[in-house]
Amino acid sequence: MRAYQNVLPQIKALGAVLLAISPQTADKSQATLLKNFLQYEVLSDVGNHVARQFGLVYPLNAEVRRIYLGFGVNLAEYNGDESWELPLPGSFIVDRSMTVRFSFVDADYTRRLEPATIIETLRTLGGEGGVP
Template sequence: MATDAPLSQKLAQVLAMGKQMVPAELLQQLLSPVEMLRANKAAERALQEGEKVPDFTLPDALGNSVTLTQLLGQGPVVITFYRGSWCPYCNIQLHAYQQVLPQLKELGASLVAISPQTPDQSLSLAEKQALTFAVLSDAGNRVARKFGLVFTIDEAVRAAYRQINADLSAFNGDGSWELPMAGTFLVDRDGTIRLAFVDPDYTRRLEPSIIIASLKKLRNAQSS
């Protein structure tokens, strides 16, 4: 898998491999929440561009508290919600964002990634992926709920998740089987969302190049 390929291309390759390796019936079960969320127009209920984000304080992988307002005091913040370390699409996305982290910092921005998994799971992910940005644990999806991202994996689908070693009760430390839709937000220093990407289809993520272009646009607007 070429390291300089667009994120969408890398994600498509993983999906293609999954279709070859995972039985069709199992894959259909795993994808069924996507259709449910689309039918319910769930993404339309998520926070949108121009809205204010709620402040939050969450623990990082080492247990240190990270507060959004403190980060915004230093510059714009990119907030990305992901499902967990068990999700190959999340791993590819976070790796891609790690690769452009120097460019984000040059543009004055910081990056945080949020999932409902426990700090121990986040630490394992950060170490395995060599992530140098904050990986935060949102127990009970408290923050993701304020962003309008949370949904529940139906009882009928949970066995399929367990077959791919994605027992959410173990990863998240509770029995809710709730996940956030994958979403990425660029938040201005005043707490306003300048870019919002939420897709019920977990195989689709926001390209790093779009984040960088939006940051440049934001910087130019503030300097003019």
């Protein structure tokens, strides 16, 4: 998430607002913000309701849960529910008519959209006149 902080001035300059969404409780999100000096909205989607509407939610299997717990990561506590579900990392650019103009979703969750690609895409969309 720190990588996005670096391009935040450019995102703002292109007339866009960055919203980060995670299933963490608001308290945990605040800790993340403070720890990483993030200056954008980090929204708390407890229960993954919004992520589900984006088609991104999956459950961790029992074996993976055991390993997480062994690492001291109790997702039930971080996320405030017992579901052990997570959203697939994904990024979307949404225009004023609430239509997806760009999406990046990769089931290999070690991959992420390069922030530079967001900037390029915003610039291209702006150039088309479709997104101010």
